[in-house]
Amino acid sequence: MVHRAGIIGTGFGADVHAPILLAHPCYELVALSSIRTGRAQIISDKLNIMYAFDDWKRMINEANLDLVIIATNPTLHMEITLYAINSGVNVLCEKPPALNYHQVSEMQNVASKQNRIVAMNFEWRYLPERQAIKKLLENNEIGELFHVDWSEAWPLWPNIKDEPFSWQWELDKGGGMLGAVGSHMIDALYHWVGPFSENIHGFTKNHVNMRKHELGYKPTDGDDSFFISGEFKHGGTFNLQFITASIARKPRIEIFGSKGTLILEGRELRIATHRNKDYSLVDLERSIDSSSFPSNIRGYVHSQWMLYNDLSAALYGQVKGNLPNLNDAAIVQDIMDQIRKLN
Numbered sequence: 001m002v003h004r005a006g007i008i009g010t011g012f013g014a015d016v017h018a019p020i021l022l023a024h025p026c027y028e029l030v031a032l033s034s035i036r037t038g039r040a041q042i043i044s045d046k047l048n049i050m051y052a053f054d055d056w057k058r059m060i061n062e063a064n065l066d067l068v069i070i071a072t073n074p075t076l077h078m079e080i081t082l083y084a085i086n087s088g089v090n091v092l093c094e095k096p097p098a099l100n101y102h103q104v105s106e107m108q109n110v111a112s113k114q115n116r117i118v119a120m121n122f123e124w125r126y127l128p129e130r131q132a133i134k135k136l137l138e139n140n141e142i143g144e145l146f147h148v149d150w151s152e153a154w155p156l157w158p159n160i161k162d163e164p165f166s167w168q169w170e171l172d173k174g175g176g177m178l179g180a181v182g183s184h185m186i187d188a189l190y191h192w193v194g195p196f197s198e199n200i201h202g203f204t205k206n207h208v209n210m211r212k213h214e215l216g217y218k219p220t221d222g223d224d225s226f227f228i229s230g231e232f233k234h235g236g237t238f239n240l241q242f243i244t245a246s247i248a249r250k251p252r253i254e255i256f257g258s259k260g261t262l263i264l265e266g267r268e269l270r271i272a273t274h275r276n277k278d279y280s281l282v283d284l285e286r287s288i289d290s291s292s293f294p295s296n297i298r299g300y301v302h303s304q305w306m307l308y309n310d311l312s313a314a315l316y317g318q319v320k321g322n323l324p325n326l327n328d329a330a331i332v333q334d335i336m337d338q339i340r341k342l343n
Helices: 012-023 039-047 056-062 074-086 101-114 128-138 177-193 295-315 326-342
Strands: 003-008 027-033 051-053 067-070 090-093 118-120 145-154 196-205 210-213 216-219 225-232 237-244 249-257 260-265 268-273
Touching (some): 003 056, 012 295, 039 051, 051 056, 067 074, 074 101, 128 249, 128 260, 145 177, 177 196, 177 225, 196 326
Parallel strands (some): 027 051, 090 118, 145 237
Antiparallel strands (some): 249 260
C-alpha cells in the first residue's frame, strides 16, 4: 500500500518534492495546488499528476490524501497544517516552521489532539556526513563535547540585488537566511548534541536593503547574514555564522572534544583523536544514485529520499528517531525568535 500525497506550492514543491515523490515507491503523488491561478494545472500536465487545484482547501477536501506537503511561504504554514490535520491528513511542512513560536505551539497542540503526524522537512539531517557525525558523537569517539564552530559563506553578493523580488527577502513573511539556512543549522546541532541552554546570543545582518521589483526597486528587510553563539545544556558551546560573500568557500564545521576533533569541510569528514592524531577520512554511507533526476536537484535527492523513507514508516506507526517533528520545529523556531528579538 502506498501513501496518496499532494503538494501545496509550485516552487520548491514542484521542482524538488514532486520529482522525488514521483519516483519513490512508497508514495503516489496525485495532486498539486498553487495559489497562482492555472500554475498547478500547467505543472501537473507536465509531470502527469492526476489532479490540479487553485485552492489548497479543495485539494485537501477532495483528493483523498494521506499526506500533504506544505511548500508555501511560512505565512501559510500554520493555517494549512491546522486545516490538514483537522481534516485527518498527515503533514510534511517545509522550513522555517512558521512565523513565530506561538504558531508552532498551536500546531503542536492540534496535532497531538488529532493524533496526526506533522513532520518538518529538515532533510539535511539525512546527509551521509551529518549522519556520521551523529553516530560518532553518540559513540563518544571524541569524548566530552567542548565546542562546535560552524561557518558558511555563500556567494550571494552582488547577485541578490538583481534577483526577482520574492517573499524570501521579506521578514514578515518568514523570509531571510536565518529561516532558510539557519533553521537547518540549529536543527543539526540539536539533533547531534541535544537541548540548548538559555544562554543564546546573536544577530542578523541585511547587506542589501533594496531588491529588484517589477516596479523598480523595493526596500527589503530579510537578513542575508547571521551570527549565533550559545551553550548546550549538557555542556559545551557553539558558534554559527552564515556570511554573504562575493566568493564562496566550502562550508566548514569543527567539533572539539576531550578525546578528539571532527572537521567537516564540504562533504569530506575527518577525525583526529588521542589514539591517532593524524586526521583521517571517515567512511560515509553511500548516497543513492541521483543520476536520473534533473541536475539542479541531485544534491537534494539522497537526503529527501531518506526522509521520505522514515516518514512512510512513521505513517505505518513505526518510530523513526531521525524524522524531524514538531517538537524539533518548536526548538528551532524558539532560537530563531530569540535571535530576531536581539537585533
